[in-house]
Amino acid sequence: MTVVRIADALAEKFAVGSKITVRGWVRTRRDSKAGLSFINVSDGSCFSPIQVVAASTLSNYESEVLRLTAGASVIATGTLVASQGKGQKVELQADTVEVTGFVDDPETYPLQPKEHTLEYLREVAHLRPRSNTFGAVSRVRHCLAQAVHRYFHEQGFLWVNTPIITASDCEGAGQMFRVSTLDAVNPPKTEAGGVDFSKDFFGKEAWLTVSGQLAVEAYCLALSKVYTFGPTFRAENSNTARHLAEFWMIEPEIAFASLKDDADLAEGFLKYVLKAALDERLDDLTFFASRNKSVPVLERVQQCIEQPFHRVDYTDAIKILKGTKKKFEFAVEWGIDLQTEHERFLTEEHFKAPVVVMNYPEQIKAFYMRMNDDEKTVAAMDILAPGIGEIVGGSQREERVEMLDKRMAKFGLDPKPYSWYRDFRRYGTVPHAGFGLGFERLVVYVCGLDNIRDAIPYPRTPGNAAF
């Protein structure tokens, strides 16, 4: 007896007539007085459940099969046969249906065979992977993650695991989560009366990382093409559909590279992983398309793969925004940071597609971004996507030590903790660039979700770390 994935059984990787065993969880059961029951069983390997046909002649038919409800676990063995009914090509004519686990109190089983709201499913995050939606999200997420690693590997990148705990408080903007083993109620004090962090685990203050970029630059400037892909933490009190306190970020960094190389990399990368999702998870994407009528999920992904991304200089984007009749809440002037309403106009109304905005005013971007020759803009780029806004943020890094010093002074940064970062510019500096991509935002985009909390198994947000 061969135990098979339901995906393989439905894809007819086994000939009709084969004896197979499937194992999974009951979605629905329908009884027929013709002397049989239809049990839809899912094992998560694909979107569709398999239809198990259980005849009333089974020894446990009355005692067990008729008691099966949504959520029960079963092992069914039988013959893969062509279906007599409509709706599926093949089904499993069961010789045995072994019940592994019934559902305790079926009336209160949280997942019923009906459409639940995503808000409700968040309250049962431990069971929501059994829902159609979250099963599909999980498969697409996995497919994208695999494609990320595959793309970089094929392009000759090395995956670098930068630290999750960091003692460097210079990782950039963003509130950080403290990592400490000190007694929070009665911490050791210094003579001045402050907390004595020299007695803490690392002998100094430590936090969870908000970005692996500065650390990965070191590896870039030795190994040429590198990337990080790991958890990232922001203690910002952000309560939106686009923010998580714990999320996964992808940060490639390339040596001997310009901003254009960076944008090319980001575009090629996005197209590759989107194509993987379309090729490998069409069943799930089709479901998302039918589920969310307001977003053309399939067309959007296809368009993204096939068409070159629009590229526009920040200065020209400002001209576009100033030239439209549309009224904005925030006035448009050269020098402002683009507001959500501006980004939405560019992606959703003007270009109706992802757009790369490049060369931002230096005062609104981070200190490490490379100063352009105009001395007014830096070599930064954001990729904005319809429906989610900023999906990629990147830049060419400032590789000239004098210019870096100037920028740090301008930002009022103490050069001391950055001395190691400065070393890269002293010892064989090269132009280099990179970007950051929020993995969950990518999942949101591909699946046409509305809320980033549905793009990660157990979302962490202000006031919520359940499960």
Add this chain to the structure above:
RNA sequence: UCCGACUUAGCUCAGUCGGUAGAGCAGGCGGCUGUUAACCGCCGGGUCGCUGGUUCAAGUCCAGCAGUCGGAGCCA
């Protein structure tokens, strides 16, 4: 954190002018059918988010609190 909306059965929701609670789905029982989130009938199921106030009377009006959602800021 700011602005707004919402919170009623296991789930999705209705509830009129303030007069002590309803439907569909799910569950149980029965019927029917190679069924497709099947269908038909019957039955069980409620601390109306919490606290306080107004009133003869509050799911309904008022206040505070909590949670959720939408928008904004911050960002990926």
